[in-house]
Amino acid sequence: MGAPRVRIAPSPTGFFHVGTARTALFNWLFTRRHGGAFLLRIEDTDEARDREEWVDGIVDALDWLGLSPDEPPVRQSQFAPAHREAAQRLFDAGALYGCDCTREAIEARLEGTGRTGYDGHCRDRGLARGPGVALRFRVQDEGVTVVHDVILGDVEFPNDAIEDFVVVRSNGTVLFALSNLVDDRAMAITHVIRGPEHLANAPKQLMLAAALDHVEDHVALTPAFATVPLLVNEQRKKLSKRRDPVSLESYRDQGYLADAIVNFLALLGWSPRGDEEKVDRATLVAQFALEDVNHAPAFFDVAKLTHLNGEYIRDLDLDAFIAACRPWVAPTPGEWSPEGQAPPWPPERFDEAVFRSIAPLVQERVATLGEVAPMVDFLFLEDPPRDPQAFDKAIRNQPLAAAVLADALATLATADFDAAALHAVLVEVGERHDLALRRAQAPVRVAVTGRSIGPPLFESMALLGRDEVRRRVAAALRDAG
């Protein structure tokens, strides 16, 4: 095929929906594969809802995902004159007719007939355009309209099941079916790859396109359609912004990596060849084909995303990992940082070198970057955070804990403070109290880190240093009761 031109056409709603991200990805992969152009058109028809910063949000989200459009974003509103002109031509040619029926009037006429939709009441009334008069498309009474969907194959819509739909509001503005088509033609879009909520629009747009071909000076390109499967929640319902976590920004805030999200999204309705699901973008691009995309809805499984994200985190080299953690552990003013997730310690207490030392141990223990700060907070807080449950279990209600702590406190006064030596110390202390290391380290861990789980203890102690470790052990001993 020639170089395809595709687009995504999100409306600025305040956040970037993961479903939009998935659709964007499939569009993007398709064009990367075939050397075409991936475009962004902001669907800003509803002026009341349009906000400039929301547009920026869309652009930022795409950039972050690495799915930047190949041309500057365009706005649907800029095509408004073209919408009106197309509508007028269709009206002049008789493809559209005026209708002043109210919803109530239509329903009243249909009452008891068992029929729904529009009854064609105004079809031959010859109403002129004007205030209070909407324009409807005269749909063929018979025959079928076939949508040659690249993914679904031929989908047939009986024309008699499609009512004479409104194309132009009574206030003169043009509705989605036409405006969207006019925009796509103006942008020379070759493939409209979108979600299944738009499938029912396809036959209408095909009808409009055919009608337009009759009234325009030149025959414009009618894009091919491709319907990607719906993204659903555990209830198998379309992802809802109210009940489901669908904002891409929230995933970014939690510390999901763009590459992991892209990889995961690609797996929803499609899969790379072979047994390996974790694949880089080059592989995605090389193997992606619309024809291979599934038809069935896919559940957006965060658990799987999280696992994949952990793998991507572990794949980072140390410097990259540390850099990736920065917004969560030491955010730079003016740069992006996760919303509502300031580090739990005072900024001045953060120690770059200490973090660097603990980083490799943290890297293999987190699945998201948001988990990093809570895991290392004891290193940068004045006093360790104290988990009451852990303290009670490992110290207060542990008969041998006080003795172990006291022994450790004494022994630590002279021990070398490197991980290996500290390991040996705790083994020794344990032996003196007839405790295995796993038991002996427990109270010390809680005393030093405040919790019963966390990074390896001896490395952590070495980083804290003798004085601080002994201070914390002494404090725990004092509080043991």
Place this chain on the structure above:
RNA sequence: GCCCCCAUCGUCCAGCGGCCAAGGACGCCGCCCUUUCAAGGCGGUAACACGGGUUCGAAUCCCGUUGGGGGUGCCA
């Protein structure tokens, strides 16, 4: 109601008539490793919705049933 889409392990996919007593991944369970927790290694659990065809042969093709979902707006 009407139109349309869909149907393989709990989940995401592989399978596109014989290589399938159905494969991978996530999850879950167990074991190993082990200073906690992870990670990692090993093993296990678990599916072709149902009924008819077509065919020498069906998870794969056709029809129906059932079940899910999407759409049915002077929203996009």
